[in-house]
Amino acid sequence: MTTQMLEATCVREMTFADLYLGHPSLGNRFSAVPKAPADPVLASPSLDADLKTLYERCIEAHQSSRDGDFKLVYDGVSYRVAIMQSMGGLVFVLRKMVSNIRSLHELGVPALYTQPLMQQNLRGLLLIAGTMNSGKTTTAGAIIAGRLARYGGVAVTAEDPVELPLEGEHGLGVCFQTHASRERGGFAESCRSLVRWGARIIYLGEIRDGETAVEALRAGVNGHLVISTLHAEDIQTALRRMLAMSAEHFDPASAQSLLADGLVGVMHQRLVGDPRRLEADLLMLSDAPSATSMIREGKLERLASEIRLQQARLIQATAMSDQR
Numbered sequence: 375m376t377t378q379m380l381e382a383t384c385v386r387e388m389t390f391a392d393l394y395l396g397h398p399s400l401g402n403r404f405s406a407v408p409k410a411p412a413d414p415v416l417a418s419p420s421l422d423a424d425l426k427t428l429y430e431r432c433i434e435a436h437q438s439s440r441d442g443d444f445k446l447v448y449d450g451v452s453y454r455v456a457i458m459q460s461m462g463g464l465v466f467v468l469r470k471m472v473s474n475i476r477s478l479h480e481l482g483v484p485a486l487y488t489q490p491l492m493q494q495n496l497r498g499l500l501l502i503a504g505t506m507n508s509g510k511t512t513t514a515g516a517i518i519a520g521r522l523a524r525y526g527g528v529a530v531t532a533e534d535p536v537e538l539p540l541e542g543e544h545g546l547g548v549c550f551q552t553h554a555s556r557e558r559g560g561f562a563e564s565c566r567s568l569v570r571w572g573a574r575i576i577y578l579g580e581i582r583d584g585e586t587a588v589e590a591l592r593a594g595v596n597g598h599l600v601i602s603t604l605h606a607e608d609i610q611t612a613l614r615r616m617l618a619m620s621a622e623h624f625d626p627a628s629a630q631s632l633l634a635d636g637l638v639g640v641m642h643q644r645l646v647g648d649p650r651r652l653e654a655d656l657l658m659l660s661d662a663p664s665a666t667s668m669i670r671e672g673k674l675e676r677l678a679s680e681i682r683l684q685q686a687r688l689i690q691a692t693a694m695s696d697q698r
Contacts, residue, residue, distance in 0.1 A: 384424040386449045391507045393468040396429050397460065406507065408648065432466040445471070445535040454537060471537045472512050475519045481512060482652035486688040487641065490658045491517055494525055498594035498638025498659070503604045503612035508644050509652060510603040511537055511579070517601060518577055522547025527574035532564035534579055554579065565589040569598060578602040584622030591620065591636030609642045609657050609681060610674045626672065634670035657681050
């Protein structure tokens with residue numbers, strides 16, 4: 375058992391990716407605890423009282439929730455709670471939410487990517503891709519807050535549940551946050567509403583299905599900057615997923631054209647090492663006609679060379695800027 379596990383008497387003190395709470399025989403377990411002897415690791419007895427209270431709070435919130443996943447504030451910490459109906463019984467899967475919005479620099483996003491991500495006239499769908507627990511939502515929040523502070527304007531989010539502490543003023547800009555209720559059509563229906571509200575930036579918590587993918591790309595074609603997250607192992611996989619989802623509503627050629635016209639960029643990120651640090655790859659389509667053509671023609675395997683070329687250009691531009 376780690377020192378952290380032995381000393382902690384409340385969940386707030388723990389560092390973890392997910393807490394699996396309430397299984398009658400497997401007990402309460404934390405995943406991705408730094409330097410733990412196992413993954414997931416069984417909660418220590420010192421946490422029993424706090425975990426019992428937390429479980430009771432989850433039961434109360436679950437009974438009043440209609441959308442499945444819900445947000446729970448407990449002991450000063452906000453959690454995203456998912457419901458798992460396992461063979462052994464009900465399990466709550468808790469993940470700590472972001473408590474404050476940090477800058478791209480503070481998150482460790484490579485400095486050479488800041489300029490393309492923050493350029494003033496971005497229009498289209500900007501995807502933040504990665505595997506689970508790679509910090510996609512946190513990066514999206516940093517981009518939104520940074521752009522509002524720098525350029526002003528209005529941002530509106532659709533989240534399920536509302537995770538990011540974004541609502542309010544950011545420099546001269548403001549952000550409004552909304553809940554993308556599954557009972558009212560989820561992210562796709564929320565996107566149709568958001569485009570009517572005059573926002574410069576639209577944030578969709580996640581692209582999970584073909585309808586949402588199509589609505590996000592259409593909003594991008596129509597001049598909005600749409601920011602969203604997507605589960606994927608790399609940039610090409612993210613694009614393949616978008617094409618596969620869009621193809622639920624269009625023929626392959628039309629899906630490729632919509633993706634080429636509506637997408638402005640994809641950043642894939644991952645957390646590596648101990649302590650964890652962020653690594654990322656970036657593909658931008660603004661002023662990149664060759665990359666746009668590859669997507670329009672469905673030749674995604676050729677994008678690897680374009681990603682390397684864009685990175686080399688950014689490194690060269692950064693070096694020249696530093697010399698001035």
